[in-house]
Each structure stands twice: as C-alpha cells, then as structure tokens.
Amino acid sequence: xDIIHFGAVRLRVTGTGNLKLRFxxxxxxxxxxxxxxxxxxxxxxxxxxxxxxxxxxxxLEIKTTEIDDVFxxxxxxxxxxxxxxxxxx
Amino acid sequence: MANSTLFIDGLDHNTADAxxxxxxxxxILGLKGIVTDFSIIWGGDGLPPSDxxxxxxxxxxxxxxxxxxxxxxxxxxxxxxxFAMAAPFDDxxxxxxxxxxxxxxxxxxxxxxxxxxxxITGTRRxxxxxxxxxxxxxxxxxxxxxxxxxxxxPSWDLVEExxxxxxxxxxxxxxxxxxxxxxxxxxxTDAPTEALQIVGNVPFETGVTDYSYTDYFFLVGTYSYxxxxxxxxxxxxxxxxxxxxxxxxxxxxxxxxxxTSDMGFTLEWGSVMAFITDPSGIYGLIPNxxxxxxxxxxxxxxxxxxxxxxxxxxxxxPEE
Numbered sequence: 001x002d003i004i005h006f007g008a009v010r011l012r013v014t015g016t017g018n019l020k021l022r023f024x025x026x027x028x029x030x031x032x033x034x035x036x037x038x039x040x041x042x043x044x045x046x047x048x049x050x051x052x053x054x055x056x057x058x059x060l061e062i063k064t065t066e067i068d069d070v071f072x073x074x075x076x077x078x079x080x081x082x083x084x085x086x087x088x089x
Numbered sequence: 090m091a092n093s094t095l096f097i098d099g100l101d102h103n104t105a106d107a108x109x110x111x112x113x114x115x116x117i118l119g120l121k122g123i124v125t126d127f128s129i130i131w132g133g134d135g136l137p138p139s140d141x142x143x144x145x146x147x148x149x150x151x152x153x154x155x156x157x158x159x160x161x162x163x164x165x166x167x168x169x170x171x172f173a174m175a176a177p178f179d180d181x182x183x184x185x186x187x188x189x190x191x192x193x194x195x196x197x198x199x200x201x202x203x204x205x206x207x208x209i210t211g212t213r214r215x216x217x218x219x220x221x222x223x224x225x226x227x228x229x230x231x232x233x234x235x236x237x238x239x240x241x242x243p244s245w246d247l248v249e250e251x252x253x254x255x256x257x258x259x260x261x262x263x264x265x266x267x268x269x270x271x272x273x274x275x276x277x278t279d280a281p282t283e284a285l286q287i288v289g290n291v292p293f294e295t296g297v298t299d300y301s302y303t304d305y306f307f308l309v310g311t312y313s314y315x316x317x318x319x320x321x322x323x324x325x326x327x328x329x330x331x332x333x334x335x336x337x338x339x340x341x342x343x344x345x346x347x348x349t350s351d352m353g354f355t356l357e358w359g360s361v362m363a364f365i366t367d368p369s370g371i372y373g374l375i376p377n378x379x380x381x382x383x384x385x386x387x388x389x390x391x392x393x394x395x396x397x398x399x400x401x402x403x404x405x406x407p408e409e
Contacts, residue, residue: 004406004407006406024402026405057405057406057407058405058406059402059403059404059405059406060402060403060406061400061401061402061403062400062401062402062403063398063399063400063401064398064399064400065398067395068395070379070399071399073401076403078406080406080407
C-alpha cells in the first residue's frame, strides 16, 4: 500500500469558535494537530489548512472543545499524494 | 473509578436586570442526595460582580456541623455552601468548586438540592452543572443483610507499587427491595489518611446473590470498606443505621483477613461519586439539532444539555 502524504485540508465550514483539526493514523498511533480554523457564522471563503502527515492511511478528526462552539461542515477536501510504494522490509 | 454526571442543567439562565436577583432555580427536581461536584460557567457582558453569591441548599435546615464555611446569602435556610463571587472571572470561565464542596450530613441528605443565585447585576449567562448522588430507600438493610463479607487476596505489587483487595459479599434480596446497586466506600484510617470516598459501584442483578469488587490503591495501611445498597427514585429513609466497617490491613505481602459485617449506611462522606439514573443508552440523531436532551423516564421530564466537545472523524483515506 502506498505511503500517502496528506498535504492540506480545505473546508467549507460555518460556525462559532475554533474548529480543531487533527490527522490520525490507524489505531491512533500517530497524530498531527493542524492549525485551528477560526469560524464565523457567515463566510464566503474556503479555508485551506496545511498539513504534513505521511502514512498509508489516515483519518481526519474535526471537533470543537469550547462551550457554545458549533460547526456545520458543507465540504471537506483533503489533498493527498502518494510518495512511496511501501515501507522498507 | 467511574464518574457519571447525574444531572446537567445546560440551559442559559439569563439574569434579571441590574439590581434584581434571580429567583431560585430548582436545578434538581425531585431528587434527594449528596452534591458531589458543582461547577458553574459564567458568560455575558464583562466580569461577574464581586458581591454576588451562589448557594447550594438542602432542606430542612441542618444541625451544627452541616454548614460549610462561607457567607450565608440566602437567609440561613438550609444552606449547604455559599460561594462568594470574586473578580476576576473572565467571560465563559468555568468555576469549579469541587475542591471545597461540602457533602451533606445528618438529617440533610434526604431533601431537595437547589441552587440559588442572588445579588447578581448586569446581564449574565450561567450554566450550572451539579452532580448528585441520589440516595435510596434502604429498609432492606435492616432485616436482609448480606452475609460473609470477605476480603480475599489482598496483595501488594512491589513492582507496580500498587495494592489491591477483592471484596466478596452475598445479598439475598429477601424483601425484594431490588436495589439499583452497591456502592463501595473506602476510608484509610492510618497516616497518611484518606477521607471517606466511594471508589466503585456494582450493579444489582435480579437472581444474583454473589457479588465481588476489586479495589486498587497506592498506599499501604489500614483501609475500612463499607458496602452500601442504593436505589433511585424514592425518598430515602432518615437516619439509617450505620454498620461496622470491613477493615483491611495492607502491609506489603500481608496475609488475607476475613471479616463479616452487616451492610448499611454511613452518614459521613468525603468525596463521592454519582451514578446515572435510569440509564437508557439510546441516542438518536436528529438533523439540525445542536444539543442533547436527557429524558427522565420515571417522571417524564427532559433537560436540554449542551453536547460536550462535538467531533467528527472521517473515514480512513485512501479507501481500500
């Protein structure tokens, strides 16, 4: 399985507070915390958050942690690129 | 040690205009018990004033020794604890007073717990979280007491520097009291002492007579255990009988000590834990709903609460 480089996350999101993003590898062995997105209730922008996470598979966690923070996501686009064919034997 | 919040009031209680106190907020409805944790989150405009106060109250008025230190801002009627507001508190700061919380004692634990907020000016929002251990009707323990409470295999792990003890007991439920479960209460009586606290909970099961619980601790010494039955939803008895403790002495590789004891109440509590009442386990997803609703099936009421730390985890990429 190719090793993938997760390079960026683009979102269509509205809400209040800070939207916290985190990449997780399988079994949450590794993680990469991304720069939080400051949300607003109305916006005409798609924030693009850079990442640098190289794994064979990863998942993106999106959450808020402060009281009264809410988020509504319309689109998530994750930019990836295969970089290696496999880990060394 | 499990910890569950029994009731959360996630509503925004907007204050009255300047100079007028909020009327009493009966946050806990129909419950009697011990307040184990109390936190309050303030929001709104600017800092909370320094002359306001929040009181936790139970009824009736307790006797000497049941009132905690602090300012009595409610006229002295059944005050458990009053917390004076003191600047600075930033907006939306969580104010956790559990470190100084007083638990209810003689003649106090069987009444309503309420929150009163007074002398708050300006526009405020407040969210109040109260954790309450609801006590139970325990006539069962007077006549149908468990037999042969035994500690088995207390041990001390020299490598992990941790001790453990297995508590085993039987409960016949002869009067069909059907308790919700058994609270395991522990106290360390030799130095360094540890205050009385509930360290675990074992649910009661119909038809099951043998129960066990393993407790872990990090200090050698003398521990006293009480195992207490409890039920939800019914007013507790006043002044239930206390029972002798199960005394466990742990000293390195100490041998087993077997003792027998009746089960019952102790009226002195340190920190306690709370239990979910009438848990359901059903969670429904409703589009566009941004809060949770807790339902009390016994009395058909509901409380809207905020969802703590909502999150989404996408599927693993790339797909296989």
